[in-house]
Amino acid sequence: xxxKQSLTQKNIRLSERAIEKILLLAGISSVVLIGLIFIFLFKxxxxxxxxxxxxxxxxxxxxxxxxxxxxxxxxxxxxxKIPKYSLVPxxxxxxxxxxxxxxxxxxxxxxxxxxxxxIASNKTRETLKxxxxxxxxxxxxxxxxxxxxxxxxxxxxxxxxxxxLNAFVGSLGTALCVLPIIITISExxxxxxxxxxxxxxxxxxxTKWQTIFGTVLPAAISGISAAVILGFGRALGETMIVxxxxxxxxxxxxxIFSSVRTMTxxxxxxxxxxxxxxxxxxxxxxxxxxxxxxxFILNIFSEIILSGMRRKLRM
Amino acid sequence: MTPxxxxxxxxxxxSVKPFNLLEACLEVLVRLFILIPFFSLLYxxxxxxxxxxPTLSWEFLTQPPVDGMTHGGIxxxxxxxxxITILMILMALPxxxxxxxxxTEYAGQGPFFRIIRAxxxxxxxxxxxxxxLFGVGFFILFMGRNIDGVLKSGLLFGQxxxxxxxxxxxxxxxxxxxxxxxxxxxxxxxxxxxxxxxxxxTKWQTIRDVVLPQARGGILTGAILAISRGAGETAxxxxxxxxxxxxxxxxxxxxxxxxxxxxxxxFMELSYHIFIMATQSTDAAKTLPIQYAxxxxxxxxxxxxxxxxxxxxxxxxxxxxxxxx
Numbered sequence: 045x046x047x048k049q050s051l052t053q054k055n056i057r058l059s060e061r062a063i064e065k066i067l068l069l070a071g072i073s074s075v076v077l078i079g080l081i082f083i084f085l086f087k088x089x090x091x092x093x094x095x096x097x098x099x100x101x102x103x104x105x106x107x108x109x110x111x112x113x114x115x116x117x118x119x120x121x122x123x124x125k126i127p128k129y130s131l132v133p134x135x136x137x138x139x140x141x142x143x144x145x146x147x148x149x150x151x152x153x154x155x156x157x158x159x160x161x162x163i164a165s166n167k168t169r170e171t172l173k174x175x176x177x178x179x180x181x182x183x184x185x186x187x188x189x190x191x192x193x194x195x196x197x198x199x200x201x202x203x204x205x206x207x208x209l210n211a212f213v214g215s216l217g218t219a220l221c222v223l224p225i226i227i228t229i230s231e232x233x234x235x236x237x238x239x240x241x242x243x244x245x246x247x248x249x250x251t252k253w254q255t256i257f258g259t260v261l262p263a264a265i266s267g268i269s270a271a272v273i274l275g276f277g278r279a280l281g282e283t284m285i286v287x288x289x290x291x292x293x294x295x296x297x298x299x300i301f302s303s304v305r306t307m308t309x310x311x312x313x314x315x316x317x318x319x320x321x322x323x324x325x326x327x328x329x330x331x332x333x334x335x336x337x338x339x340f341i342l343n344i345f346s347e348i349i350l351s352g353m354r355r356k357l358r359m
Numbered sequence: 360m361t362p363x364x365x366x367x368x369x370x371x372x373x374s375v376k377p378f379n380l381l382e383a384c385l386e387v388l389v390r391l392f393i394l395i396p397f398f399s400l401l402y403x404x405x406x407x408x409x410x411x412x413p414t415l416s417w418e419f420l421t422q423p424p425v426d427g428m429t430h431g432g433i434x435x436x437x438x439x440x441x442x443i444t445i446l447m448i449l450m451a452l453p454x455x456x457x458x459x460x461x462x463t464e465y466a467g468q469g470p471f472f473r474i475i476r477a478x479x480x481x482x483x484x485x486x487x488x489x490x491x492l493f494g495v496g497f498f499i500l501f502m503g504r505n506i507d508g509v510l511k512s513g514l515l516f517g518q519x520x521x522x523x524x525x526x527x528x529x530x531x532x533x534x535x536x537x538x539x540x541x542x543x544x545x546x547x548x549x550x551x552x553x554x555x556x557x558x559x560x561t562k563w564q565t566i567r568d569v570v571l572p573q574a575r576g577g578i579l580t581g582a583i584l585a586i587s588r589g590a591g592e593t594a595x596x597x598x599x600x601x602x603x604x605x606x607x608x609x610x611x612x613x614x615x616x617x618x619x620x621x622x623x624x625x626f627m628e629l630s631y632h633i634f635i636m637a638t639q640s641t642d643a644a645k646t647l648p649i650q651y652a653x654x655x656x657x658x659x660x661x662x663x664x665x666x667x668x669x670x671x672x673x674x675x676x677x678x679x680x681x682x683x684x
Contacts, residue, residue, distance in 0.1 A: 056561060063563045064465060070454050071461030074478040074537070077530055081485065084496040155392035163389065172393065174669045179400045181584075181665035183591025184487075185630040186658050189637050189650065190403055220399055227396070253382045274484065279585045281486025283594040284630075288638055308594075314490070315598050320500070332492040335487070343484040347477050 047245040052324070081336070089333040092129075092326035101131045101330065120294040122314065122324045129327045131334060133294040137304035138335075140211045141286055142279035144300060145218035150272045152219075153226030157268075160227070161234035162256055163350075180224035187289035191217040196289060205301040210352045214290035218282045222275040229274060232303055233267020233353065234260060266353050277342035281335065283308040307335045404658070411655030414648040420656070427644055428604060428636065433653050438608055439521075439626035440590050440660075443600075446622060447524035447532065447589045452582055454529075455536030462537070463544040464566055483534035486596035494527030494599035495519075515623060522622035524600030530650055531595055532585035539584060544613045546571060546676075566680020576675030587664035591657065593630040601631040603639075629657045 103118035106126055121128040159170050196213045199205065205212070237260050245255040261268070291303025292313060305313075311328050318325045385437035422432030458479075466472040516522075547570050555565040571578075602625040609624035636650045637643055643650075 054680070060561050060563050067457050067461040067465060070457030071466060071475060073450070073454055073458055074482050075475060077533070078478050078482055078485075080497055081489065081493045084493055084501065085489070088496050100559075135666065152392050152395055155389045155398065159389040159393045163386065166395075169646055172397070175397055177399060177669060178662060178665055179396050181587055181591075181661055182400070182403065183630055183657060185591065185593040185633050186403075186654055186661075187409070189633050189654055190407065193647070194406055220396075223396055251379060251382060253379075253385050277484055281484070281489070283486060283488040284634065288634070295660070308486060310489050311492065312594060312597060315495070320495075329492060329496070332489055336489050339484060339486055339489075340481065341371055343481045347480050351473065351477075 045053055055354055084280040085329060085333045085336055088243045088326055088329035092323065095323050096129065096327075100129050103130045103132065104128050118296060120310065122318075122327060127324065129330070131307075131331065133296045134305060134307045134310050134331060135334070136296050136298075137211070137290070137294065138280055138306040138308070140215045140298070140300060140304050141218060141282075141290060142276060143215075144212065145215035145222055145279040145282075146272060146276040148215070148219040149223040149226050149275055152266060153223050153271070153275070154230050156223075156227045157230035157234055158256060158261075160231045162252070162260065177223045179220070184221055184282065184284040185288075187217045187221055188285040191285060191289035203301070207301065207303045209289055209291035209303060210236050210301045211290055212305075214278075214286045214306075215300070217289050218279045221282055221285060222279050225278060226271045226275045229271035229350075230264070230268045233264040233271065236267065236353070237263040245332045266349050270349040270353070273342050273346040273349070277339045277346070280342070281308060281339050283312050307331050311335075404662070407651060407655050407658055410648075411653075414652035415655060419652060420483060423606070424604065428640065428649075429642070433629070433632060433649075433656065435605060435608060435627040436629045436632045436653065437656065439601075439628040439629075440657075442620040443521055443525050443528065443596070443626060443628060444586050444589050444607065446521060446620070447528040448582060448586055451529035451532050451536055451585060455581070455585075456540050456578060458533075459537045459544060460566060460571075461538035463541050464562070464570070469585060479534050479537050482530075483538075485531075487531065487592055490527050490531050490595035491597050491599065493530070493679040494523055494595060498523040498526050499599060519598060519600040519625060520623045521600050521620070524626075525622070526559060527595045527599050528589045532589050533588070535585045535588055535644075536578075536581045539581025540574070540578050543574035543581070543675075547573045547576065562660050576671060576678070578674035580671045580675065581594050583664055583668040583671065587661045587668070591630055592663050593628075593634050596628060596631060597634075600625055601628050602626060603635055629653060629660075633657065 103116050104126070105114045106117040106128070107113070108115040117128055118130040118132045119128045120130055120133050160172065164172065191213050192209065195206050195216060199213055199216070200208050241259050241263055242255055245259040250258060286306045287309035290306065290309060290311055292305045293303035294305040294310070295302060297304065311331055315325070315328050318328065419432040420437065421434050423435050424433065425431035458475075462472065462475060466475065499517060499519060502525060506512075506516040507514060510516075551569050551573070552565055555569040556562070560568070605625055605627050607624075609621045610618050610625045611621035611624070613619050633650060633653050634648050636653065640646060
């Protein structure tokens with residue numbers, strides 16, 4: 045016969061274990077959700093290949109009436125007599141927006157991070173950093189609308205571009221959205237560089253900027269590159285800004301002042317109008333899967349770099 | 360501990376510093392760079408205020424749109440945004456806080472912890488439109504249709520509605536809540552846990568009565584940040600429940616008397632309203648004042664929420680004896 049006390053103790057132990065199990069379930073929720081996203085994107089995407097060949101994602105031989113011969117057609121034209129689902133113009137569009145956006149925000153962002161970590165006083169930094177958070181907190185639809193309504197006109201007047209809405213306007217907006225991320229992570233990386241390294245550099249007679257370029261930046265380079273990679277992933281995945289500000293014409297071009305259509309914008313613009321279960325519907329999930337694969341790899345890559353950096357710093 | 364704290368570099372201060380043009384230029388350059396995010400924020404805020412404020416009025420905030428949305432107010436959008444963020448935070452907060460408790464108090468530092476950590480970070484980097492696709496594929500078509508199948512309720516759950524839109528947003532803001540809760544839990548001194556355990560409290564009792572009460576402020580900050588993020592997102596709800604125009608509010612009378620949000624109805628929403636008015640409406644130029652005013656309402660809402668979160672965080676960190684932001 046167990047005593048009353050040992051019974052309550054047993055109950056406590058049982059409830060402790062039950063609580064731990066419940067918390068474990070919550071704890072692995074992110075892993076489960078990432079898994080579910082994988083499964084449900086790819087599951088729908090696979091159906092596309094029931095009716096179409098993987099080759100269709102690059103292009104299709106289509107008989108051209110004007111030239112009276114078959115022409116290899118690389119177009120995204122989902123609503124037409126012969127639907128074409130080439131991903132080439134979409135990937136081209138995505139990169140034409142994401143590359144300049146990352147370039148702009150990396151140059152400015154690393155500069156800002158150097159200022160915040162090496163030059164600014166504590167007080168200045170503590171007033172500036174919340175500003176960055178407020179910038180990061182602007183909804184992307186607001187940035188997109190702002191680009192569409194205000195900046196596009198300014199850019200067109202300044203540069204005299206043919207299209208009012210183009211990849212450049214989109215990448216400016218995306219750069220604003222990526223900038224806070226790059227600044228925050230690069231600044232963390234710079235500030236994690238031990239003070240002794242700076243002291244040693246100064247002791248050898250190096251000036252401030254010699255120390256920054258010769259010692260601090262090389263020491264923080266892994267964290268900074270992780271920040272840029274992460275920023276690039278965000279730029280690729282940015283949706284509302286590009287759907288509103290890039291003009292949405294699916295062209296294969298390297299001209300940054302041309303209208304483009306990104307993978308994200310393509311999904312946003314077309315999914316609302318397709319019948320669930322149609323080839324077009326599955327094609328959009330293919331686009332989503334490709335996009336997800338891109339950003340997933342970039343995220344994992346920067347995560348590995350950052351966790352390696354953290355481990356090195358702990359030692 | 361900050362690297363560049365009150366201890367200055369004696370050698371640097373003593374050395375004769377010849378004027379170096381290149382160094383001076385670089386310093387000016389980064390000083391100019393830091394002004395870019397600052398002035399972008401200022402420019403966006405003032406421009407939208409300037410263009411949106413004249414249209415703003417009490418009627419605009421409390422009336423539904425009329426005449427094919429070319430006139431009238433945006434009350435249903437404000438109502439929709441508030442309802443969906445409430446539903447979202449009800450789903451995301453318990454899950455996120457529980458996940459953070461597990462991560463900080465139970466998971467240890469092993470490979471298992473690192474996998475969860477990586478998943479949280481990765482979830483934060485998933486493009487928002489992917490959440491939209493996920494919402495359609497998982498919540499509406501898989502969960503909704505299956506619930507309908509079990510309940511034999513026709514097509515009630517298996518269609519876009521506020522419940523699934525809120526669930527999609529909840530997945531999106533989950534990392535925000537987990538990260539800030541974790542930070543709040545880690546800020547509670549280890550000695551407090553040890554003291555509680557030494558007095559004979561169990562692990563859960565310690566968490567419930569010692570750790571969580573001290574972390575309340577940080578959790579609240581995370582919840583506010585999550586609400587702000589959720590209120591501004593558009594892409595995840597594009598296909599999971601937003602309506603272009605809805606003549607009624609998504610409200611149902613519980614037991615015929617108590618009015619409450621109807622999670623199975625579609626809804627209008629501020630950010631979606633901006634999007635469709637600017638890109639899909641027949642005469643976007645004609646409704647430009649309404650677009651600016653709606654944007655002003657949304658940006659004011661998120662700005663105030665973020666500001667509150669920042670102020671809270673500074674306050675609670677001071678209380679815990681940390682100064683750095």
